[in-house]
Amino acid sequence: MRLTGYPPRVVPAHEPVLDAALFVRWVAAAAEGLERHCAEIDRINVFPVADGDTGSNMLLTMRSAVAEAEPRDRRAPDLAAAVAKGALVGARGNSGVLLSQVLRGVADAVARGGDLGDALAAAATAARSAVSRPRPGTMLTVLDEAAAAAAGKELADAATAAADAAERAVRETTAQLPELARAGVVDAGGLGLYVVLDALAGLVTGRAPTETVPLPATTGRPPLRSREALVGEREGGSTDFEYEVMYLLDGVSSRAADALRDELDQLGDSVAVVGDGSGTWNVHVHCSDIGAVIEAGLAVGRPRRITVVRFADTPAPGAAPEPAGARFVKARAVLMVVTGSEIAQLAREAGADVLERGPDEPVEPAALAAAIAGTRARHVVLLPGESELTAVAERAAGMARRAGQDVVVVPTSSVLQALSALAVHDPHRRAGDDVVAMAEAAAGTRTAALMVAESEALTWVGRCEPGDVLGIADGEVVLIAPDLAVGALWLAHRMLTAGGEIVTALLGAGVDDSLGEGLAADLRRTHPEVDVVVHRGGQTDYPLVLGVE
Structure with a gap:
């Protein structure tokens, strides 16, 4: 099945040269x-994640390359x-x-006087080595076929052969990757690469x-699945991961980059x-533990231009497309720093x-x-949950503000103060008034612990013995009890x-529910005017x- 609409080939008077100007x-x-x-x-x-942004991502990447070329002298030796x-x-x-690796390969060829093949x-080679788990039927497969077809040919013939081979390879991707076959589509990244090669x-x-657009190598075109179906069948191994994280690293050796790639492969998938x-290195991974991914980068360099996208924030099918370069999908968000999965689930709920x-x-x-960026909200209230984290939160907020987000840190010395602030959050209230209400709720919450x-x-x-239960408030022991219930x-x-x-009341890990039940029953009897709420905190x-508030 050939694409139609091409006029006869027009051969230039002089064989074109792969130089910076043509690049x-x-x-x-x-x-x-x-x-x-x-x-x-x-x-x-649809692969590796059906988030509907492959074309947008490739376009924005290419626009970044174009923007770098525009202010430069076209004769500069380092232009490519x-x-x-x-x-x-x-x-x-x-x-x-x-x-970006395709453009790097071409730039290197320009510098050394090489050919397109x-x-x-x-x-x-560079693209395949950058991916931790390459699979057939993807952009890598299309690139391999194009490179093989262009080998040993003059530029015009090489460019034509590469584009034609890419066209055929794109059609074949449907049969090579089960995720594509189920959706009845060709690989989106491979199709984007074909468009790039066809332009040359x-x-x-x-x-x-x-x-x-090239069709799948089947009889006719299978009906395209809906975006709802594609999102529901995220088959690329990323169904277990919530975020896409990217950042840049400078001054990092190839050996350190290889080690980083191996470490990230243990934290997520779609690692490149x-x-x-x-x-200079560009790092990409799908993961759930954003902090661990950033820390892995910190171990080998200093991550910059950190971006985090949460897959759950993918625009709904049929929604208006997000403008190129837009970063925010909602107006407001509250971000809490918590310890333990039970508190995390409570905060999310x-x-x-x-x-x-x-x-x-x-x-x-x-x-x-990175977590602030991951909210994809224009205005973020940050609840650190510990006094020791306030300074860290302010530094992170400053980084986020420089990246274009409006971030306010509400000091909270405990997770309960943070939960109190969250309880009065009203996204429909004016942002400034909402922050004041949250700060007042946090400040009005007194906390203590056992x-x-x-x-000894x-x-x-007084003197305590091993096994005694201590009541702690404001960093000091205020009572000694014989057991947890008392x-x-x-x-x-x-x-x-x-x-x-x-x-x-937040019950710690391993504590029986009866402790909370007994406390609630006693307080309802002795303080009927007080509402009692018991949660499993898992601390x-x-x-x-x-x-108490």
Whole structure:
């Protein structure tokens, strides 16, 4: 099945040369081609995640390359390398990262006087080595076929052969990848690469660019599945992962980049770590633990231009497409830093975005800034949940503000203060008034906790023995009890002497539910004016945390 609409080949008077000037013209023509086909490429995007953005990502990546070329002297010896680096730095998504390697391969060929076949072969090698788990039927397969077809040919013949081979390879992807076969589509990234190669063939032969998308190599065109079906069948291995994380690293060796790729492969999938040959690397991964991905980058360099996209925020089918370069999908969000999965689930159910960490796990400003970006909200209220994290939260907020988000840190010294602030959050209220209400709710929540003494010690209220239950408030021991049940009652009664309307109890890991039930029954009898709420908190440091507001 051939594409139609091409005029006869027009051979230039002189055989074209793969130089920087042609490279820049090619990049511009490819951007125009991707813009024409962007919507259709997005529509068939099912692998590795059906998030409908492959065409947009490739277009934005190519526009970044074009932008790098525009202010430069077309005779500059480093023009091609600069354009390729522009694509790397501006790469969006997995497809954009791989596309940047195609431009890098061409830029290297321009620098050494190589031909198109060499350029595509180098690009194929670089792109395949950058992906931790390559699969057939993807953009990599199309690139391999194009490189093989262009090998050993003069530029015009090589460009034509590469585009034609890419066209055939794109059709074949449906039968090579089960995810594509089920959806009845060709690979979106491979189709985008075909558009890019077809743009070069048009430049060097004079043939018109394609207006027809390659069909699957089957009898007729299978009916395209709806976007709802595609999103519901995220088959690329990313159904278990919530976020797409990308960042840049500078001054990193190839060995360190390889080690980073291996580590990220343990944290998620769709891993790609690609470089420009001068120590700059673009990192891409689908994951759930944003902090761990950022920390892996911090171990080898300093991540910058961190972007996080949550797959759940993918625009609904039929919704108006997000403008190119737009970053926000909602106006407001509240981000909480929490310890433990049970508290994390509680916060999410209450409407918060969450950065979950392990017990005693440090929180880096870069990881927190990435989580802020991951909310994709224009205005974010950040609840650190610990006094020690306030300074880190302010640093992360500053990073996010420089990236264009409006972030306000509401100091919270405990998770219960954060939950109190979240409870009064009203997204329909004016943002400034909402922040004031949340800050007042947090400040009006008094917290205390129980812990079990591990050794003999002298406290402000007397000597404790191992196994005694200690009531802690404002960092000091305020009571000593024989067991948790008695300690919970004593501590709650002590806190209510200053008044209160709501008592919230968080049960720690391994604590029986009967502790909360007994506390609630006693308070309802002795303080009928008080509402009692008991949750499983899952914290490992305190068997019980109490809040009074």
